[in-house]
Amino acid sequence: MKTLTIVAGVMLVFVFVWERVDVVRLGYQIERLKVQKVLLERERDQLQVKFSSLAAPERIAKVATEKLGLVPPQQGQVLMVHQPGEVPSMSLPPVEQVRLARYVSTGRARE
Amino acid sequence: MTAGPSRGRRYVMLLLFLCGFSIILFRLVTLQVIQAVELTAKADRQHQKTVSFEGARGMVSDRHGKVLAMNVEVPSVFGVPTSLESPSTVARHLSPVLHIRSGELEKKLRQDKSFVWLARKVEPEQGRRLEQLSLDGIGVVMEGRRFYPKGPLLAHVLGFSGMDGQGLEGLERRYDSHLHGEKRVTVLQRDALGRTVFPKGLAEQVPTPGHALTLTVDEVIQYIAEKELEETVTHTHAKSGTIIVMNPQSGAILAMAVSPRFDPNVVASLTPDRWRNRALTDTYEPGSTMKVVIAAAALEEKVMTPGSMVFGENGHMVIANTTIHDHEKLGWITFSEVIQKSSNIGAAKTGMALGEQRLYRYLQAFGFGQRTEIDLPGEVSGLLKAPKDWGRRSLASISMGQEVGVTALQMVSALATLANGGVMMKPYVVSEVRDQKGRVLKEVLPQVKRRVVSPDTAQTMTTMLEGVVTNGTGAKAAISGFRVAGKTGTAQKIDPRTGAYSSTLFVGSFVGYVPAESPRLAMIVVIDEPQGEAWGGTVAAPVFRRVGEQVLNYLGVSREDTVKIALATKDY
Numbered sequence: 001m002k003t004l005t006i007v008a009g010v011m012l013v014f015v016f017v018w019e020r021v022d023v024v025r026l027g028y029q030i031e032r033l034k035v036q037k038v039l040l041e042r043e044r045d046q047l048q049v050k051f052s053s054l055a056a057p058e059r060i061a062k063v064a065t066e067k068l069g070l071v072p073p074q075q076g077q078v079l080m081v082h083q084p085g086e087v088p089s090m091s092l093p094p095v096e097q098v099r100l101a102r103y104v105s106t107g108r109a110r111e
Numbered sequence: 112m113t114a115g116p117s118r119g120r121r122y123v124m125l126l127l128f129l130c131g132f133s134i135i136l137f138r139l140v141t142l143q144v145i146q147a148v149e150l151t152a153k154a155d156r157q158h159q160k161t162v163s164f165e166g167a168r169g170m171v172s173d174r175h176g177k178v179l180a181m182n183v184e185v186p187s188v189f190g191v192p193t194s195l196e197s198p199s200t201v202a203r204h205l206s207p208v209l210h211i212r213s214g215e216l217e218k219k220l221r222q223d224k225s226f227v228w229l230a231r232k233v234e235p236e237q238g239r240r241l242e243q244l245s246l247d248g249i250g251v252v253m254e255g256r257r258f259y260p261k262g263p264l265l266a267h268v269l270g271f272s273g274m275d276g277q278g279l280e281g282l283e284r285r286y287d288s289h290l291h292g293e294k295r296v297t298v299l300q301r302d303a304l305g306r307t308v309f310p311k312g313l314a315e316q317v318p319t320p321g322h323a324l325t326l327t328v329d330e331v332i333q334y335i336a337e338k339e340l341e342e343t344v345t346h347t348h349a350k351s352g353t354i355i356v357m358n359p360q361s362g363a364i365l366a367m368a369v370s371p372r373f374d375p376n377v378v379a380s381l382t383p384d385r386w387r388n389r390a391l392t393d394t395y396e397p398g399s400t401m402k403v404v405i406a407a408a409a410l411e412e413k414v415m416t417p418g419s420m421v422f423g424e425n426g427h428m429v430i431a432n433t434t435i436h437d438h439e440k441l442g443w444i445t446f447s448e449v450i451q452k453s454s455n456i457g458a459a460k461t462g463m464a465l466g467e468q469r470l471y472r473y474l475q476a477f478g479f480g481q482r483t484e485i486d487l488p489g490e491v492s493g494l495l496k497a498p499k500d501w502g503r504r505s506l507a508s509i510s511m512g513q514e515v516g517v518t519a520l521q522m523v524s525a526l527a528t529l530a531n532g533g534v535m536m537k538p539y540v541v542s543e544v545r546d547q548k549g550r551v552l553k554e555v556l557p558q559v560k561r562r563v564v565s566p567d568t569a570q571t572m573t574t575m576l577e578g579v580v581t582n583g584t585g586a587k588a589a590i591s592g593f594r595v596a597g598k599t600g601t602a603q604k605i606d607p608r609t610g611a612y613s614s615t616l617f618v619g620s621f622v623g624y625v626p627a628e629s630p631r632l633a634m635i636v637v638i639d640e641p642q643g644e645a646w647g648g649t650v651a652a653p654v655f656r657r658v659g660e661q662v663l664n665y666l667g668v669s670r671e672d673t674v675k676i677a678l679a680t681k682d683y
Contacts, residue, residue: 038184042253045183046235052178052260057334078664 166292166547167255168276169321171269173330174542180269180283180375182255182276186238187231192220195248205249208240209233220248231274232256255292257283263372265333267388268326268364268487268540271375280386282324282540285488289322289544289552322552325543327363332356335661336368340636343654344370347641353390353519354658359527359624359633361557362536364485365662391483391490394516395618395637398602399453399584399647401512403622404525405461406450407572408473411564414464417575419446421457428456431503435459435511447575451583453599455511462510467498470506476563477525478535479517485538486555493517512602519620523635526622529576530596530630533569535560572596577627588621588652590660592670596630597623597655599647604640617645621652625659631668632659 053059064070142150171180188209195201198220199213206213209230219227230237231254238251257272270281278287295318336354344352349370356366373385387393409415423441427434437454449457462470474480480495494516496505501514508514520538528535537558544553564572576596579585584599600620606613620637624630636651636658644650663670 042184045181048178049181049183049258049260052181053262055177056261056264057331058262058264058338061334061338072661073664080667080669 165255165276165294166318166320168257168272168292169290170323171282171290171326172323173265173326173328173333175329176325177330179261179265179326179330180257180259183258184253185232185235185256186241186251187254188229188233188238188241189250189252190220190227190229191225191248191250192222192227193225195220201246201249204244204246205229205241208237208244259375261330262376263374264330264337265328265367266373266375267369267386267390268328268367269375270386270488271378281388281487282326285486286324286541286544289324292321293319320547322547323545324541325545326540327358327361327365327542328367328540329365331665332662333366333368335665336366336658337370337372339654339657339661340368340370341372343638343650347638347643347650349638349642349650350640351389352639353393353635353637354654355390355519355523355635356658356662357523357527357538357633359530359536359630362524362527362538363542363557364538364540365632367540388487388489389639390519391485391487392518393639394491394493394518395639396513396515396602396604397517397522397620398512398600398618399455399458400522400526400598400600400620400622401515401517402450402453402458402510403529403572403576403598404473404477404479405458405465405470405510406446406575407477407529407564407568408465408470409446409461410571411473411568412465412469415446415461417445417447417571420444421446421449421454421460423454424456426456428459430459430507433504435507447578450575450598451578453579453584458510459507462506467501467506470509471495471498473563474509474515476535476561477528478521478560479515479525483518483520483524483538485520486541490520491518493521512600519635519637522620522622523633526597526624526635527630527633528563529569529572530624530633531569532566533564534562573627576623580623584646584648585621585623585652587648588623588655588659590625590656590663593625593659593663593668594627595623595625595655595659596627597621597625597652599652601645601647616640619645619647619650621647621655623655625663626668631666632662634659 167182167184170178170182172178188205190201192198198217202213202217202220205211205216209216211230216229219229229249241249241251255276257276259266259269259271266281268281270279270283270285272278272283272287272290276291278284278290283290336356340352340354343349352368352370354366354368355364357364367388367390369389371385373381375386378386406415410417415421420443422443423437425442426437426440429435435455437452437456439452441448441452441454441456444452444454444457446457446461448454449461465473474495480493482490482492484490496514501509505514524535524538537560539555539558542555543551546552573596576598577594579598580589580595585595585597588595588597588599598621600618600622602618602620603612603614604616604618605611606616618637618639619641620635622633622635624633634655636654638645638650638654641650
């Protein structure tokens with residue numbers, strides 16, 4: 001009984017020490033992951049800025065006209081096509097038109 | 112018995128022990144009691160590291176979520192002069208990386224200080240190169256830097272923030288309380304090697320970022336407006352220019368372009384004159400565009416009808432010992448033609464028929480002489496004197512758009528009122544404020560300011576203003592397939608040298624809305640001091656057409672001649 005108590009006591013001490021060591025180990029791990037997270041967030045933000053600057057209308061227009069040789073549509077060259085009864089919307093693209101286009105292009109025709 | 116010496120040794124030993132314990136006791140009391148507070152603080156300084164975190168400044172995006180301003184962490188470089196052995200060698204190494212002259216860096220590094228900034232918020236690549244150099248006494252810390260990825264686009268509205276992240280101009284300043292991130296001080300634990308173990312209260316460590324703003328502005332419409340304005344200002348060698356595009360039904364600003372432009376990423380070398388948002392800080396005499404307001408007041412008060420006949424005095428009329436001229440000799444014309452042909456004499460007669468008090472009341476009702484209360488800083492109220500301060504010619508002058516100072520924003524708001532059936536809306540640029548989790552903190556809904564004229568008057572004015580474009584001075588604003596309502600304005604500027612109206616300095620403008628039957632856009636184009644032909648109908652109206660046509664196409668607004676087809680489907 002006495003030996004058992006001593007062994008249990010020693011085990012408890014080991015568990016306590018192991019727990020303290022593990023807390024410190026996990027602390028280091030958390031710190032490493034936090035640094036990794038900060039670095040990844042920083043990279044994400046830098047990429048987002050880069051993406052936004054590349055997607056600037058001014059740059060796209062420059063590439064379209066200077067590199068691809070495109071020109072803006074001239075007066076009368078744009079025709080809006082609306083379904084009968086459709087109210088033109090301020091928002092683009094009209095949802096109905098997109099749905100209809102997908103429906104037709106997939107070939108799943110009328111029943 | 113030889114107990115004497117033995118006893119003596121015992122006393123000596125006892126004394127030594129007592130002395131030894133006394134010293135230890137004294138030291139213990141000194142450390143644990145007398146110096147306890149000081150030493151505890153010293154231990155904390157060694158084991159704990161206090162770090163100040165500042166949450167990132169909030170993002171600004173357009174109405175479709177396109178990023179217009181955001182924060183990115185970039186390196187800042189500092190030096191510790193007291194730990195440098197050879198400042199000149201370090202400066203020579205740093206110079207090509209930081210693009211700063213070696214002498215300038217050396218001067219900083221020779222200061223008798225323990226910390227100096229060498230370059231703040233540099234490019235990430237420069238930070239990486241510095242880390243590779245690993246110079247003793249030179250360190251890099253990360254700081255949030257504001258980026259405007261679209262460069263000059265919308266710069267006058269966005270404004271910019273300072274080196275320490277405080278909003279200095281434009282929206283950055285107006286919404287600084289929302290945009291700036293939370294500042295929080297956190298205690299980090301360090302081990303014997305000085306490494307950070309983990310913070311106390313982990314969840315509390317990350318400071319809250321600033322709130323994000325969503326604007327009413329559309330970056331594509333803004334780009335179209337800026338492109339066309341820049342071309343015209345350059346082509347006409349004008350001093351400056353302004354375009355505002357507004358949704359007349361809501362008061363939402365879709366674009367606000369000012370020329371010359373500036374890049375908010377590099378403002379250090381610019382003067383305030385360059386970043387002033389002229390659309391709301393600069394006043395000008397509107398000239399003939401003011402006739403729209405006079406005409407609306409006359410119709411509302413039933414002083415005139417579109418068919419009322421007005422004698423044009425064959426182009427000359429004397430008022431208060433001064434002569435008013437029209438640019439063509441007109442006889443009897445209808446009131447509609449007064450607006451179409453932009454007759455000064457017809458407008459003056461209309462103003463006189465209204466009388467001082469009624470005219471003043473309508474000018475105020477249309478928003479002149481007061482701020483529109485748009486959510487941007489620096490707006491001025493313009494110049495509108497009370498009738499008691501008017502001279503004998505004032506009634507006629509104001510009716511022609513002289514003796515009154517307006518901002519471009521006030522004028523487009525007045526026209527938008529007519530486009531909106533006589534109801535004036537409050538203009539605004541921020542539609543939503545969200546927190547870091549995307550929750551809406553503030554949603555700005557269209558706000559009615561007041562009804563200014565009846566729907567009938569607004570409708571009649573629309574018809575008359577369509578006449579300006581189809582048969583009058585605004586022909587060059589016509590957009591194929593759309594009905595355009597608008598008015599030209601050409602105002603002489605006061606010559607600062609003589610104090611009199613100049614014969615060479617003009618402000619040419621066009622203000623209108625389209626499609627006239629169901630307005631989607633209200634727009635003003637103001638060109639300040641164009642060289643050569645300066646008529647509003649010549650310099651500003653074509654810009655209105657070009658911007659209007661592109662924006663209507665972009666928004667998918669139907670033309671009158673829209674092709675309506677029956678959609679055919681095919682079985683595959």
